[in-house]
Amino acid sequence: MRIIFMGSPAFAVPSLNALVEAGHEVVAAYCQPPRPAGRGKTERKTAVHERAEQLGIEVRAPRTLRDDEEQARFRGLDADLAVVAAYGLILPKPILEAPKAGCINVHASLLPRWRGAAPIQRAILGGDEISGVTLMRMDEGLDTGPMLARQTLDIRHKNAGQVSEELANLGARMLVDWLDNPTPAKPQPIAGATYASKIGKGEARIDWSKPAEEVERQVRAFDPVPGAWFEVGGERIKLLEAAVGSDASGTPGEVLDECLSVACGRGYIRPLKVQRAGRGAMTPGELLRGFPIPKGTILP
The missing domain is CATH 3.40.50.170 (Formyl transferase, N-terminal domain)
Incomplete structure (x- = not known):
């Protein structure tokens, strides 16, 4: 044919x-x-x-x-x-x-x-x-x-x-x-x-006020491109893989621990793989060794 x-x-x-x-x-x-x-x-x-x-x-x-x-x-x-x-x-x-x-x-x-x-x-x-x-x-x-x-x-x-x-x-x-x-x-x-509809540029930015289940779906939907991201210290960090936690007492966007867990509108997100601009994928522990994000930080 x-x-x-x-x-x-x-x-x-x-x-x-x-x-x-x-x-x-x-x-x-x-x-x-x-x-x-x-x-x-x-x-x-x-x-x-x-x-x-x-x-x-x-x-x-x-x-x-x-x-x-x-x-x-x-x-x-x-x-x-x-x-x-x-x-x-x-x-x-x-x-x-x-x-x-x-x-x-x-x-x-x-x-x-x-x-x-x-x-x-x-x-x-x-x-x-x-x-x-x-x-x-x-x-x-x-x-x-x-x-x-x-x-x-x-x-x-x-x-x-x-x-x-x-x-x-x-x-x-x-x-x-x-x-x-x-x-x-x-x-x-x-x-x-x-x-x-086509994916808009702003859709990849994480909104911590949403339930953790929605944020986790956002992470999967935008992996590998464009990559879901959040901003801290003026730098954009991509969140490439994450797990959902059900119990969190923090304000949405609050860093809850030394593992970079972040409170959401309901539940929390535990990052498993992240990426800084111009760097390769890494674990949250690897990120925090060179880019501290203290517990209690409020991510926008």
Whole structure:
């Protein structure tokens, strides 16, 4: 089958690999353009861009798919199908209709829950115990198309990086299985639809007035990026891993002991792994040896 692959981050790479390994002809890979990243602000290619080049697949990275010339180039590939996985651009109607069999999407949630840009983080923040992958036929709505397959994954106690990797591999298997044995599409149910909006910059800052369970979910949802953080002494400290404690008598934000336990609106957080700017991950004990945060300190 002649397939156009459309994806950008590491989540999409297993699906691209699976298509190639299954013997499909991937005629082009569409991904987000390289963008400045890191301290040097050098342009960095997406994970799909790099992998497609390794596989000898033509890479296209347009900034928009809305102009006539780009749509004509897309049609010129004469594809049987387009496969989309975390691409990052809205597909206009002419693109959706160009492949003979349309476009299908590997989406990292159990639709209709968590339609949109950040389903993994929103599922963890929302306290979901189960997530999964939905394979869907795309339409002009935002993740509203009919479903082709769904599989679940237990996401309890996992961070976003772990969930993303597991869902990426699950989605890749589902994709090639469905291509080998297509099943009819089923409309998404109307009930239970939620929207997974993009993660705002301010959401990663820890609010100690929230219950400890919510703070712990925030830590997992933003690990590895952007990293949940708090500020002390004018320095930003990332909290990479934490446990929840149920009994605390301090004011929210108060450091309770020499292990850097912090009181929350209900319960407390016991950090397990932290990180200073420009340093590697470390235990709270390692942090406190070089960066004292005395008991009784109130973290903002």
